[in-house]
Amino acid sequence: MTDSILRVDNICKSFGALKASDSITLDLKPGEIHALIGPNGAGKSTLIKQIAGGLKPDSGKVFFDGRDVSQHSTARRARAGLGRTFQISALAMDFTVLENVVLGAVGQSGSWFRFFRDAMKDTRLLERAYKALDRVELRDLAHVRTSELSHGRRRQLEVAVALTLSPKAFLMDEPMAGMGAEGSQALTGFLEALKTEAPILLVEHDMDAVFALADRISVLVYGKIIATGSVDEIRTNPEVKLAYLGEEDAA
Amino acid sequence: MIRERYLNLLIGALLLIVPLVALQLDEPFIITLATKAAILALAGVGLNLALGQGGLVSFGHAAYFGIGGYAMGILASHAQDYAPLMEAPFLIEGTNLMPVIWLVAIVASALAALLIGALSLRTSGVYFIMVTLAFGQMFYYFTVSWPAYGGEDGLSIYVRNQFPGVNTLDPIQFFGICFVVLMAVLFLVNRLNKSPFGLALNGAHQNEERALTVGINVYRLRLVAFVISGAITGLAGALFADLNRFVSPTMFSWHTSGEIMVFIILGGVARLFGPVAGAAVYILLEHMLGGISEYWQIYLGLILLFVVLFAKGGIVGGLARREVRHDG
Amino acid sequence: MPPSASSEQLTFHRRGRALPVKTIKGRAMSSILIIEQILNGLQFGVMLFLMAAGLTLIFGVMGLINLAHGSLYMVGAFAAAAVAGWTGSFLLALAASLAAAALFGALIELTVIRRLYARDHLDQVLATFALILIFSEATRWVFGSFPLFLNIPEALSGTLTLPGGIEYSRYRLTIILIGLAVAVGLFLLISKTRVGMRIRAGENDREMIGALGVDISVLYTLVFALGAALAGLSGALVGAIQSVEVGMGEPVLILAFVVIVIGGIGSIKGALAGAILVGLTDTLGRTMLPWVFAVFMDPAAASSVGSALASMLIYILMAGVLLFKPTGLFGSA
Numbered sequence: 001m002t003d004s005i006l007r008v009d010n011i012c013k014s015f016g017a018l019k020a021s022d023s024i025t026l027d028l029k030p031g032e033i034h035a036l037i038g039p040n041g042a043g044k045s046t047l048i049k050q051i052a053g054g055l056k057p058d059s060g061k062v063f064f065d066g067r068d069v070s071q072h073s074t075a076r077r078a079r080a081g082l083g084r085t086f087q088i089s090a091l092a093m094d095f096t097v098l099e100n101v102v103l104g105a106v107g108q109s110g111s112w113f114r115f116f117r118d119a120m121k122d123t124r125l126l127e128r129a130y131k132a133l134d135r136v137e138l139r140d141l142a143h144v145r146t147s148e149l150s151h152g153r154r155r156q157l158e159v160a161v162a163l164t165l166s167p168k169a170f171l172m173d174e175p176m177a178g179m180g181a182e183g184s185q186a187l188t189g190f191l192e193a194l195k196t197e198a199p200i201l202l203v204e205h206d207m208d209a210v211f212a213l214a215d216r217i218s219v220l221v222y223g224k225i226i227a228t229g230s231v232d233e234i235r236t237n238p239e240v241k242l243a244y245l246g247e248e249d250a251a
Numbered sequence: 252m253i254r255e256r257y258l259n260l261l262i263g264a265l266l267l268i269v270p271l272v273a274l275q276l277d278e279p280f281i282i283t284l285a286t287k288a289a290i291l292a293l294a295g296v297g298l299n300l301a302l303g304q305g306g307l308v309s310f311g312h313a314a315y316f317g318i319g320g321y322a323m324g325i326l327a328s329h330a331q332d333y334a335p336l337m338e339a340p341f342l343i344e345g346t347n348l349m350p351v352i353w354l355v356a357i358v359a360s361a362l363a364a365l366l367i368g369a370l371s372l373r374t375s376g377v378y379f380i381m382v383t384l385a386f387g388q389m390f391y392y393f394t395v396s397w398p399a400y401g402g403e404d405g406l407s408i409y410v411r412n413q414f415p416g417v418n419t420l421d422p423i424q425f426f427g428i429c430f431v432v433l434m435a436v437l438f439l440v441n442r443l444n445k446s447p448f449g450l451a452l453n454g455a456h457q458n459e460e461r462a463l464t465v466g467i468n469v470y471r472l473r474l475v476a477f478v479i480s481g482a483i484t485g486l487a488g489a490l491f492a493d494l495n496r497f498v499s500p501t502m503f504s505w506h507t508s509g510e511i512m513v514f515i516i517l518g519g520v521a522r523l524f525g526p527v528a529g530a531a532v533y534i535l536l537e538h539m540l541g542g543i544s545e546y547w548q549i550y551l552g553l554i555l556l557f558v559v560l561f562a563k564g565g566i567v568g569g570l571a572r573r574e575v576r577h578d579g
Numbered sequence: 580m581p582p583s584a585s586s587e588q589l590t591f592h593r594r595g596r597a598l599p600v601k602t603i604k605g606r607a608m609s610s611i612l613i614i615e616q617i618l619n620g621l622q623f624g625v626m627l628f629l630m631a632a633g634l635t636l637i638f639g640v641m642g643l644i645n646l647a648h649g650s651l652y653m654v655g656a657f658a659a660a661a662v663a664g665w666t667g668s669f670l671l672a673l674a675a676s677l678a679a680a681a682l683f684g685a686l687i688e689l690t691v692i693r694r695l696y697a698r699d700h701l702d703q704v705l706a707t708f709a710l711i712l713i714f715s716e717a718t719r720w721v722f723g724s725f726p727l728f729l730n731i732p733e734a735l736s737g738t739l740t741l742p743g744g745i746e747y748s749r750y751r752l753t754i755i756l757i758g759l760a761v762a763v764g765l766f767l768l769i770s771k772t773r774v775g776m777r778i779r780a781g782e783n784d785r786e787m788i789g790a791l792g793v794d795i796s797v798l799y800t801l802v803f804a805l806g807a808a809l810a811g812l813s814g815a816l817v818g819a820i821q822s823v824e825v826g827m828g829e830p831v832l833i834l835a836f837v838v839i840v841i842g843g844i845g846s847i848k849g850a851l852a853g854a855i856l857v858g859l860t861d862t863l864g865r866t867m868l869p870w871v872f873a874v875f876m877d878p879a880a881a882s883s884v885g886s887a888l889a890s891m892l893i894y895i896l897m898a899g900v901l902l903f904k905p906t907g908l909f910g911s912a
Binding site for chain 2 (some may be wrong): 701704887894
Binding site (some may be wrong): 052053054073074075076078079083084086090091092093094095099100102103104106107108110111112113114115116117118119120122125161164165 | 442443445446447448449450451453454457458460461462463464465466467468469472475
């Protein structure tokens with residue numbers, strides 16, 4: 001466990017009588033994609049929020065890059081290299097693609113306290129920004145307003161912004177959501193290549209993508225991790241089948 | 252649609268030309284109106300930084316306007332009475348020098364903005380609006396009940412303060428001072444908007460979560476913006492006090508806060524020269540409509556309602572293209 | 580607008596009470612005086628509650644911040660004064676205040692407010708600020724700049740002797756009772772009736788109740804009119820203690836905001852708790868602070884320092900609540 005980049009230790013979170021997170025322990029190792037799956041309402045977003053920093057667990061700890069970040073704010077964890085993409089794109093819609101990525105570079109460099117240089121002409125910021133855009137192949141659209149981008153492109157932009165942080169790990173919340181078949185395939189290929197740069201904790205509903213990408217899978221049901229293992233292990237796990245079969249029956 | 256840059260030049264030029272023409276036509280009153288417009292525009296520029304760029308709807312910015320005004324009032328009244336503010340432990344005398352007064356006004360309002368901002372920015376949305384409004388009123392009620400500087404009746408300053416090398420009693424020269432200050436601040440604010448600070452502030456306004464997850468401490472960012480914003484409005488307050496040679500608690504009232512917001516919305520929120528256009532139009536309306544009817548504020552209300560409901564971009568928004576931060 | 584202070588007597592205008600208060604004359608603070616001030620604070624609080632309840636309902640259900648609430652307070656007071664002047668009946672005057680405020684409330688809801696629900700808060704603030712300007716000037720145009728007078732009805736004038744030998748204004752006692760009755764009525768309305776259920780549902784999920792087929796627009800107009808009526812009633816009741824004039828609603832509006840911040844937006848319970856707290860703090864503060872300062876300062880200084888500090892007291896209270904609970908005592912995030 002000592003070589004894991006991200007580790008969650010016995011996280012508990014209750015909202016009144018509801019146990020959203022029940023002694024959750026999991027970790028993310030370098031070079032892997034660890035998928036987090038589970039039926040709706042299992043508590044996946046609550047867990048992600050506690051890892052990213054927006055929500056404080058009732059008990060338990062979060063470790064990132066060898067350090068205990070349980071008391072750190074979202075911004076601080078981001079500066080430490082925790083990249084995040086959102087299920088519903090969190091982008092500045094009035095900004096151009098380039099401006100959004102430069103914003104990421106500003107955050108990464110901690111230079112928001114600079115008042116007099118022109119941000120969009122700063123070579124260091126631009127270099128970092130363009131590098132990220134190149135990675136996701138969005139450079140040509142650099143001057144397009146974000147609100148005019150297609151859904152798939154916004155996803156790519158989100159990844160680009162996360163990349164500007166030179167992240168040590170990614171938290172991705174349903175990146176496949178809303179993507180058509182072609183988009184999902186492209187993104188799957190992209191994520192496969194991305195994991196070598198930084199491991200990804202991937203929350204996803206799209207089972208095809210999960211089985212294609214994941215090195216490990218954890219299954220979250222009613223706030224508890226009921227199984228962790230390789231794709232084959234999870235596929236054949238009876239408890240997991242029960243949890244999902246129930247879902248399929250209802251569907 | 253013209254480029255915003257050219258529109259800004261036009262607005263600035265008009266603001267300069269009108270009083271110069273008035274000087275030729277020997278109409279000092281119009282010069283005074285232009286001066287008032289420049290000063291109110293400055294107050295609006297201050298608020299626009301927090302409101303337009305930052306999305307912080309501060310309904311209590313009159314607090315800083317008033318503090319700047321009273322900084323001038325207190326310092327100048329002690330100077331004109333030849334009585335020091337304080338004798339022990341330090342000797343603090345009043346002063347009649349504008350640059351000193353401005354410095355005090357800026358520092359005092361920045362401090363107030365720091366305190367109020369630190370508390371208020373812990374809230375958001377409607378709470379923030381109500382809290383800033385309440386703090387603004389707090390200053391108002393305090394000033395009304397504090398008798399030392401006139402209380403409700405306000406404080407008159409008999410002599411206009413001095414600026415080295417300028418005859419400040421001459422309307423056009425005083426206008427010149429205010430105009431230069433306005434332009435200088437606009438220049439600085441423009442640089443600010445384009446800087447990483449401005450980008451971060453605007454980005455946080457559009458999507459706070461995004462700013463946080465790229466590592467920006469949004470609370471601190473907004474606090475800094477709020478302080479700068481308050482300082483600028485405070486400077487405007489000091490100039491306003493000098494223009495009228497009078498300060499009163501009304502400078503703190505929420506009507507004043509509302510009026511500053513009106514300039515911004517009329518001119519165009521988040522537009523650099525928006526407050527300038529808005530203040531000029533407001534003064535024009537006040538002067539023209541006020542001549543027609545004593546109840547001119549009904550018309551102002553209707554116009555404001557119309558702009559808010561149907562013409563949100565204001566003057567600059569309606570006339571200028573949307574500027575992108577970089578060419579391309 | 581301001582409380583005017585002299586070293587001997589403090590009279591307060593536009594605060595919902597106008598009692599001469601003997602404070603600094605080397606006289607000890609008697610317990611009778613304290614109880615009197617507590618009752619005054621309660622009366623003030625209960626009037627604030629009427630304002631705050633409407634505001635918090637409107638915000639909770641429609642997500643709208645309404646600055647024109649103070650104008651509706653004023654409309655109620657003017658309607659009451661006008662009708663009382665014509666008919667001589669206080670009861671009719673109160674009815675008129677409710678009707679006029681509710682009517683104007685419904686009117687502006689239908690014409691202006693409903694365009695604002697989808698807008699951001701800045702737009703709501705500016706548009707309702709515009710309404711204040713229009714209402715204030717229009718009222719001045721119709722009624723002139725001089726205040727109107729509304730008289731306390733005969734039946735309620737004079738004092739009542741309470742247990743303990745305290746003589747207190749009959750009228751103010753009635754106000755307290757009316758206010759508490761309205762509070763109870765509101766609680767019952769919200770928790771026991773179908774309309775109340777819709778209101779609570781609306782507070783929780785606006786889109787949902789629209790989908791359920793509840794006619795949202797009618798509900799919104801009703802809620803707005805209800806809030807307006809409460810404000811109008813408050814204005815009318817207070818109008819008999821002070822003068823009825825343009826702009827009278829504004830200081831009360833600001834205080835109502837403070838109440839909501841302290842109590843928590845969307846919570847009627849919070850509005851009541853906050854209002855009583857603010858009412859008591861403000862009234863007692865104004866009485867006690869100058870007296871406390873008089874212990875170690877000369878009367879004139881004590882009076883000015885005391886009353887200046889007292890005028891800031893509730894804002895300091897608000898700041899204190901914000902430090903520990905940014906969403907108010909009973910508010911949710």
